[in-house]
Amino acid sequence: MREKTPQRILFLAFLFLAMSGLFLSARPSAVVLAQQPTPSDDEVNAIAHQLFCPVCENTPLDVCDTEACRQWRDLIRQMLAEGRTEAEIKQYFADNYGVRVLSEPPVEGFNWLAYVVPPVAFLLGAYLLFRAFRTWQRLAKEPATADSPQVPPAAADDQYAARFEEELKKRE
Amino acid sequence: MTESLQSESKRGVPLWAQLLIWAGLLGLLALVALGLAKAKTPILTNGSAVPEFTLPLYEGYEYGGAADVTLAALRGKVVVLNFWASWCKPCESEAADLEAAWRIYQPGGEVVFLGVDYVDTEPEARSYLAKFDITYPNGPDMGTRISQIFNRNLGVPETYVIDRQGILRYVKIGPFASVEEIQAVVESVLAGE
Numbered sequence: 001m002r003e004k005t006p007q008r009i010l011f012l013a014f015l016f017l018a019m020s021g022l023f024l025s026a027r028p029s030a031v032v033l034a035q036q037p038t039p040s041d042d043e044v045n046a047i048a049h050q051l052f053c054p055v056c057e058n059t060p061l062d063v064c065d066t067e068a069c070r071q072w073r074d075l076i077r078q079m080l081a082e083g084r085t086e087a088e089i090k091q092y093f094a095d096n097y098g099v100r101v102l103s104e105p106p107v108e109g110f111n112w113l114a115y116v117v118p119p120v121a122f123l124l125g126a127y128l129l130f131r132a133f134r135t136w137q138r139l140a141k142e143p144a145t146a147d148s149p150q151v152p153p154a155a156a157d158d159q160y161a162a163r164f165e166e167e168l169k170k171r172e
Numbered sequence: 173m174t175e176s177l178q179s180e181s182k183r184g185v186p187l188w189a190q191l192l193i194w195a196g197l198l199g200l201l202a203l204v205a206l207g208l209a210k211a212k213t214p215i216l217t218n219g220s221a222v223p224e225f226t227l228p229l230y231e232g233y234e235y236g237g238a239a240d241v242t243l244a245a246l247r248g249k250v251v252v253l254n255f256w257a258s259w260c261k262p263c264e265s266e267a268a269d270l271e272a273a274w275r276i277y278q279p280g281g282e283v284v285f286l287g288v289d290y291v292d293t294e295p296e297a298r299s300y301l302a303k304f305d306i307t308y309p310n311g312p313d314m315g316t317r318i319s320q321i322f323n324r325n326l327g328v329p330e331t332y333v334i335d336r337q338g339i340l341r342y343v344k345i346g347p348f349a350s351v352e353e354i355q356a357v358v359e360s361v362l363a364g365e
Contacts, residue, residue, distance in 0.1 A: 054291035055259075067259035071293045097291050098316040110203070117200070124193070128185070 039080035047076050047086055050103045051093055060103065215323045216332070220340050225318045227286060229311035230298065241286065241309060243338060250283045250361050251334040252354075255319060257292045258300035260328040266347035267304035273354040274308040283358055288313045290328050333361050 048062035048069075055068045062073075072093075079089050093101050105111040216222065228240045235241040243251070254270055256263040270285065277283035287310035289297045294312070301310060313319050319326040333342035341361045348354050 068257065068291060071259060071296050075293050094315075096312065096314060098320075100316070113200075113203070131185070 037081075039077050043080060044073055044077045047080075047089055048073050050090060052101050052103060054097055054101060210324070215325075215343070216321065216340055218340055218343060222332075222334050222338050222340050223321050225321055227288060227309075227311045227318060228314060229309050230289075230294070230301070233287075233301065233306075233308075233310040235284070235286075235309040240311070243334070246284055246334075247338055248336050249281070250336060250358060252283065252285045252358060253288060253322075253332045253334065254285065255288045255290045255313070255322075255326060255328050255330045256300075257290045257328045258296035259292065260290075262347045263329045264300075264304070266329060266349075267300075267306065269348055269351045269354060271304060271306050271308070272351045273358070276351075276355065277358065278308075282362065285309070287311070288318055290319055290326065291316065333357055335361050335364070 045062040049060050051061040051072070053059040053061055053064040053066060053069050054072070055066055056064060059069075061069050076089055079092065084092075090102060094106070099106055105114060107115055222243060224243050226240050226242045229235060229238070231239075252270075252273075256267070270287075274285040277285070285308035287301075287306065287308060289310060289312045292312065297310075297312070300306075316326075322332055323330060327345070329347050331342075331344040331348065332340060333344075335341045342357050344357070
């Protein structure tokens, strides 16, 4: 085993200090990396699209030019930068400004109707159409019964046609 | 053939299902009618009793040191309830007049001014309050619950004056033109006119 010379000990001490310095100097940048970068317009608009302008009716927040909308988009950007999730941001807006600002109403109270009625009406309509088609198909396939209206035989048609032709010739 | 089709259709959908469908349709129609009836009378009218509400207050704009104020707590006083927003330009034209009127009535203690910040963000609201040196109690209309009581189609500014018994006595849609106009309204409500 090699003997540790003073130069070698000095070198190791210098190396330790250098490494410590590097570690300590790296810490602030690690803190910076842990912060959220400034959210892009696309990230802000992805959430803004799910909210409606508080002032003008039926205008999504991402395409609204009013001052109020601009303030709201700034608030979304700020909340994203703070690390808030999409669900948290939407909840904040619903709590502060009412659920009417949400593009999709929460599934509660009368809002259930908006989610339940369309699919139920569609299924019901499909079922009734299916029943109707089946009935019409069966009627078309069924042979004529005694109750069915009688169709005059083809021969009778011929007799009338011949007489009609005859009368026409007489008039000419 | 017609009779045959009729008998088929009668057999097709059972009576209970038909009744259920009609009941559902009538129920939906009733809901739509209810919504339309509400939309037709969107605004609280003069002489109506104002329903109870609670206004949370911004820090620095409390009423009697409390973080919120209820209408019930203000019974016996005339309440000037002003809806505003920092993004509302017409609100700016009356802001200084409202504050001046508040400073006239504050010492007497008979009249309370309340600012209700409508669909606004707090930083901008605070900048607005500071800009116009507003000192009377102010807070956000959380979930637009208070504005929905007064006007379902609220625009700002709007001001509602409530008498000592909690009855709505005056509605102003749009900004006040002067301190004198505000004073005239408050004086008439104080006098019980």
